[in-house]
Amino acid sequence: MSAGLDSTEIRNEFAAVRLTVRPHGRGTRLEVSCSDLGTTALLDATVLEALTRFSPEELADLVGVAMQASDTTVDGELPPVPGQA
Incomplete structure (x- = not known):
């Protein structure tokens, strides 16, 4: 996967996710990943x-x-x- 433009972690007592802005095609996507679960979602502006x-x-x-x-x-x-x- 290509390098992220910016990344930050958001957490509370129930969950922690990393948000990364990634180039994708002619635009960008927000990558939301949870290392505890090993899951990732790429969300576009429409979503x-x-x-x-x-x-x-x-x-x-x-x-x-x-x-x-x-x-x-x-x-x-x-x-x-x-x-x-």
Whole structure:
């Protein structure tokens, strides 16, 4: 992967992620990585803009679904996604 333009870590008592701005194609992406989980996501401006349209409550619902999905190794099934049948 190409070198990042700028990088910082954000953490609290529950999680820590590294944010890095990366060149990608003709633009840039925000790379969000979690070394504890070994996961990474590249987010473009469209995805980031879409996140700004959610209320704090809707964002909390998304976080809850993601946290439940990470527990599938224990339960064996995915949790329902709000708004989907």
